[in-house]
Amino acid sequence: MDAMVVRGGRQLNGQVSASGAKNAALPLLFATLLAEGEHVFYNTPRLKDIESTCELLNLFGCETQRDGQVLRVKVKKLKSLEAHYEVVRKMRASILCLGPLIGKFGQAQVSLPGGCAIGTRPIDLHLEGMKSLGAEIQMENGYVVAKAEKLRGTTILFETTTVGGTENVMMAAVLADGITRLENAAKEPEIVDLAQYLNKMGAKISGAGTSIITIEGVSSLKPAEHEIIPDRIETGTLLIAGAITGGGITVTKSRPSHIQSLIEKLRESGFTIHAERDSVTIEKSSAWQAVDLTTAPHPAFPTDLQAQFMALMTQAEGTSVITETIFENRFMHVQELVRLGADITPKTRVAVVRGHRGSLQGAPVMATDLRASACLVLAGLVANGETRVNRIYHLDRGYEQLELKLESLGASIQRTH
Numbered sequence: 001m002d003a004m005v006v007r008g009g010r011q012l013n014g015q016v017s018a019s020g021a022k023n024a025a026l027p028l029l030f031a032t033l034l035a036e037g038e039h040v041f042y043n044t045p046r047l048k049d050i051e052s053t054c055e056l057l058n059l060f061g062c063e064t065q066r067d068g069q070v071l072r073v074k075v076k077k078l079k080s081l082e083a084h085y086e087v088v089r090k091m092r093a094s095i096l097c098l099g100p101l102i103g104k105f106g107q108a109q110v111s112l113p114g115g116c117a118i119g120t121r122p123i124d125l126h127l128e129g130m131k132s133l134g135a136e137i138q139m140e141n142g143y144v145v146a147k148a149e150k151l152r153g154t155t156i157l158f159e160t161t162t163v164g165g166t167e168n169v170m171m172a173a174v175l176a177d178g179i180t181r182l183e184n185a186a187k188e189p190e191i192v193d194l195a196q197y198l199n200k201m202g203a204k205i206s207g208a209g210t211s212i213i214t215i216e217g218v219s220s221l222k223p224a225e226h227e228i229i230p231d232r233i234e235t236g237t238l239l240i241a242g243a244i245t246g247g248g249i250t251v252t253k254s255r256p257s258h259i260q261s262l263i264e265k266l267r268e269s270g271f272t273i274h275a276e277r278d279s280v281t282i283e284k285s286s287a288w289q290a291v292d293l294t295t296a297p298h299p300a301f302p303t304d305l306q307a308q309f310m311a312l313m314t315q316a317e318g319t320s321v322i323t324e325t326i327f328e329n330r331f332m333h334v335q336e337l338v339r340l341g342a343d344i345t346p347k348t349r350v351a352v353v354r355g356h357r358g359s360l361q362g363a364p365v366m367a368t369d370l371r372a373s374a375c376l377v378l379a380g381l382v383a384n385g386e387t388r389v390n391r392i393y394h395l396d397r398g399y400e401q402l403e404l405k406l407e408s409l410g411a412s413i414q415r416t417h
Ligand code: UD1
Pocket: 023, 024, 026, 093, 119, 120, 121, 122, 123, 124, 125, 126, 127, 160, 161, 162, 163, 164, 165, 186, 190, 302, 303, 304, 326, 327, 328
């Protein structure tokens, strides 16, 4: 199984570009199911999760064709409305096909998802939303079986802010009769990107990026072209790679306004950051302070950068309290960081990190989920000696050639088979 071998102690410096956002690309690809014809996406990252999505679209009867960062999806008459367990188990976001399939075809069968082991991650809010729009939902042999004559717009109040739930219900509602109002909707940049694409296709969505989204149903949609937004989590991970090694790096083709909460935390910690419209620079630094952190829905600090920021805090001056409010069981990187020599006490949702500069020693570690893998690679950059991060396939689900990007900045990192 592939592993990443990192030799710590090198300062990272230079310029690197961000790739397109995985979490924006996935719902966009599922949105194609809403209109026959050729959809074109630019800045599409090369990732396992994108491959899995294309595999699923192909099983439905679509054709996907990649040329560099350009991905074309040709949607023809679908030959299946069933998302099999074999594909869905690889990627939890496959559930995002449910909304477009019910919205357009009035039926769908989608296996219950697998994905990262970071908590139970239910889909009850997706299903409640579909039911409110008029779909009949049943569970049969591990599958969600959904049917609807015609969806009807209504007001849906999400009890918890859910990114995937907001996206799924939005995609179901675009072809419904009448007006749908989503309350307590997620405000992530990926929601805004999806709404923009749906509007290019002819949908009538307003309010995306705020907690109230209004969708006026239309009778049909057409394919369109779209440039996928830069990956804010990858950008943040690269900035932290610069920070943890004390180096100065610039991430180009990025959107710093999407990671304002991280930039503020880095500044509070003592780093100097320059944010332009589409690039962000962190200056060299020889010491930084511990800061406390609580994850929460956008625009607050993203759970997807919590593990990476924790790696940085192991090298800070002082004690940092990190609180995870989005997912239970998202501290699985803690035990691995401790194996590298970090001084961390975890409770269920709170971890106390006592920073000691130069405290980490290389060791074999096990990646448990996507962002935990990135955290361990970052820790490896400053650990003495060699850190071998096993089960690196998690990393390939969400980071495009991370090792090449880090190497170009001066890291010693290699993939081994
Ligand atoms: C998305 C992101 C993921 C990120 C997460 C939170 C994608 C493909 N993935 O995941 O990287 O970590 O947002 O920013 O975009 N919940 C329910 N019932 C539901 C749905 C969610 O209780 O039906 C709960 C979850 O268990 C979790 C919280 O709501 O505690 C937020 O989850 P959600 O925003 O839905 O995350 P995802 O869309 O799965």
